[in-house]
Amino acid sequence: MRRKRMKSFVSKIRAASSAKIWLKPFLALAVLLIMSNNSASEATCRKEKMTWGSALMNHTYKTVHADNFVGCLLKCNEDPQCRSFNFWWNKLECAFNYAARYSAPTSFISQVNCVHRDMDSQPAKWFVDIPGEVCMGSKDDTPGAFLTPMAGKISTLKLVYISGEVGCSLVFQWSSNWGCRPDSNLLYVVITDDKDKIVFPENHNGGLIHTIPGFTSSSPELLFTFSSPLVVAAGQKYKVWYSEDLRDSTEYDNQSGKTCMKIIVTFSINLQRTEVD
Numbered sequence: 001m002r003r004k005r006m007k008s009f010v011s012k013i014r015a016a017s018s019a020k021i022w023l024k025p026f027l028a029l030a031v032l033l034i035m036s037n038n039s040a041s042e043a044t045c046r047k048e049k050m051t052w053g054s055a056l057m058n059h060t061y062k063t064v065h066a067d068n069f070v071g072c073l074l075k076c077n078e079d080p081q082c083r084s085f086n087f088w089w090n091k092l093e094c095a096f097n098y099a100a101r102y103s104a105p106t107s108f109i110s111q112v113n114c115v116h117r118d119m120d121s122q123p124a125k126w127f128v129d130i131p132g133e134v135c136m137g138s139k140d141d142t143p144g145a146f147l148t149p150m151a152g153k154i155s156t157l158k159l160v161y162i163s164g165e166v167g168c169s170l171v172f173q174w175s176s177n178w179g180c181r182p183d184s185n186l187l188y189v190v191i192t193d194d195k196d197k198i199v200f201p202e203n204h205n206g207g208l209i210h211t212i213p214g215f216t217s218s219s220p221e222l223l224f225t226f227s228s229p230l231v232v233a234a235g236q237k238y239k240v241w242y243s244e245d246l247r248d249s250t251e252y253d254n255q256s257g258k259t260c261m262k263i264i265v266t267f268s269i270n271l272q273r274t275e276v277d
């Protein structure tokens with residue numbers, strides 16, 4: 001259909017962006033053309049990907065500045081994790097989402113100051129929410145555990161804090177959701193398979209205390225993103241460990257509490273995002 005023509009069109013936008021010439025009028029024209037491209041004619045071509053006056057909430061992992069919709073589109077397109085974006089024109093904020101409208105329909109709501117666009121033209125196969133909650137202790141071999149609900153490739157694990165606390169030092173009486181000292185960038189949560197082989201963090205240095213930009217030991221949630229998808233079978237058991245408990249290292253002075261969480265798994269059969277068209 002018009003796919004090739006639009007790819008060429010977006011290439012021109014990129015060229016214009018890098019050349020910094022007659023940029024504003026061109027981008028204004030681009031917005032209008034893309035708006036029309038995603039209007040009624042799309043119904044006969046593919047599912048609607050862009051919606052004005054709407055946003056996908058609760059799935060944003062990063063927010064950057066963008067001068068306009070097209071700038072936001074190009075920035076999202078450069079990030080392989082970006083499955084959709086919200087462009088808030090009142091704040092000129094470009095919010096990258098790790099989910100798309102079809103994979104998180106209940107989070108797709110009306111927002112008058114926003115335009116939302118999915119980056120996938122074909123729905124990938126996603127699964128969200130593992131039923132129940134998982135609780136992780138910090139000593140005496142008390143990891144949490146969960147079963148994969150289906151076979152596939154896991155691209156992210158989201159750990160959403162529900163209750164409780166863990167900690168690595170009774171002397172200091174530190175406690176937090178995911179680490180030791182509160183509000184620290186040091187995270188003590190690791191994921192293993194059923195045989196306690198570490199699957200996340202992927203490139204750990206043996207110490208197992210790791211960092212993820214934008215998250216702390218007191219964050220309401222953690223997002224573990226696999227650079228290589230974790231290939232799983234249905235019903236496979238995985239564990240959520242406190243690092244000192246897994247290594248049997250200085251457990252004696254750890255908190256006796258547990259952190260309980262909800263786990264949300266993102267599956268994708270095809271991890272290749274389609275080109276912006």
Ligand SMILES: [Ca+2]
Pocket residue numbers: 167168169244249250251252253254
């Ligand atoms: Ca300790």
